[in-house]
Amino acid sequence: MGGRVRAFLAFLYDFVIGDDWRIAAGVVAGLAVTYAVSQTSVPAWWVMPALLVVLLPASLWRATRKR
Amino acid sequence: MGGGSGALFVAVFLACAVEAVEATTIVLAAGTARDWRSAATGTAAAIVLLAIIVAALGPAVAALPLRELRLVVGALLLIFGLQWLRKAILRAGGYKALHDEDAIYRTQLASATAAPRRRFGSVPDWYGFTLSFKGVLLEGLEVVFIALTFGGNAHNIPLAAVAAGCAVVVVAAAGAAVRAPLARVPENTLKFIVGIMLTAFGTFWGAEGAGAHWPGSDAALLVLVPAIALFAVGLVAVLRRGKASRAPAGGGAPAPEAG
Numbered sequence: 001m002g003g004r005v006r007a008f009l010a011f012l013y014d015f016v017i018g019d020d021w022r023i024a025a026g027v028v029a030g031l032a033v034t035y036a037v038s039q040t041s042v043p044a045w046w047v048m049p050a051l052l053v054v055l056l057p058a059s060l061w062r063a064t065r066k067r
Numbered sequence: 068m069g070g071g072s073g074a075l076f077v078a079v080f081l082a083c084a085v086e087a088v089e090a091t092t093i094v095l096a097a098g099t100a101r102d103w104r105s106a107a108t109g110t111a112a113a114i115v116l117l118a119i120i121v122a123a124l125g126p127a128v129a130a131l132p133l134r135e136l137r138l139v140v141g142a143l144l145l146i147f148g149l150q151w152l153r154k155a156i157l158r159a160g161g162y163k164a165l166h167d168e169d170a171i172y173r174t175q176l177a178s179a180t181a182a183p184r185r186r187f188g189s190v191p192d193w194y195g196f197t198l199s200f201k202g203v204l205l206e207g208l209e210v211v212f213i214a215l216t217f218g219g220n221a222h223n224i225p226l227a228a229v230a231a232g233c234a235v236v237v238v239a240a241a242g243a244a245v246r247a248p249l250a251r252v253p254e255n256t257l258k259f260i261v262g263i264m265l266t267a268f269g270t271f272w273g274a275e276g277a278g279a280h281w282p283g284s285d286a287a288l289l290v291l292v293p294a295i296a297l298f299a300v301g302l303v304a305v306l307r308r309g310k311a312s313r314a315p316a317g318g319g320a321p322a323p324e325a326g
Contacts, residue, residue, distance in 0.1 A: 019150060028142065031142055031277045039278070043282075049294075052298070060302060064157070
């Protein structure tokens with residue numbers, strides 16, 4: 001039973017988080033910043049595109065450095 | 068069909084087609100190596116279970132408040148999209164082996180052939196049944212997730228369901244016709260495009276759900292999609308240049324792999 005739960009959790013982790021947990025963490029942080037900025041008078045739409053420009057190359061750089 | 072509906076249809080169709088190709092490879096391996104009747108029964112059982120899941124989750128997704136739905140689904144789509152795009156860029160840049168349905172089919176075939184044959188009720192071969200059942204259920208869950216989340220966010224679950232259904236029917240018909248792995252489907256290119264679409268829709272819906280207002284509203288997607296595509300192509304070019312400058316003479320390509 002414990003093995004099945006562990007296998008399901010492993011499947012869930014692989015399904016949602018994938019190869020690089022920093023991407024998931026970055027997306028959650030980016031959305032939190034978007035929410036915070038949206039509560040001010042400053043437009044908040046640019047936060048997520050700006051995050052992509054940093055997050056994706058950083059993840060690729062880590063992956064290629066290992067190979 | 069308007070521009071938004073067209074983009075929704077294309078995004079769901081392509082994403083679901085990729086999952087359907089992977090499920091078809093598993094069913095073909097189960098049918099060829101084991102028993103076609105058992106593989107077909109496993110596929111049908113998985114489809115029935117998926118239909119029950121859709122019937123249970125569909126109305127629940129449609130009833131959720133749009134802003135919260137966009138925040139959660141946008142975040143998930145963006146995480147999935149970035150993971151797909153990351154893999155696709157690494158593959159296109161030569162740092163990760165290309166997804167090879169032929170190689171995956173041969174691996175599945177070899178392990179399926181080695182397993183002992185066991186009858187269970189009216190199913191002639193239990194291994195063939197479970198292999199295709201699990202394959203169709205897991206890939207099918209991804210199809211259901213994509214169709215429900217895209218459809219729910221765009222307030223058009225019927226169109227998303229039609230797009231998903233078309234993708235599954237087209238791929239399954241092609242698989243049934245050739246009875247061989249769909250190696251000619253440009254799966255790596257499809258995954259690259261789907262990664263861009265998931266990332267763009269995830270960015271758009273996630274930011275809206277978190278309280279942002281996009282300039283031009285829905286039209287912002289028409290800028291986001293090509294901008295992310297250009298950025299991804301640029302990253303591939305950078306990786307290829309780096310790989311070429313570091314490659315030793317006679318260095319081989321990475322071995323094919325799944326995922």
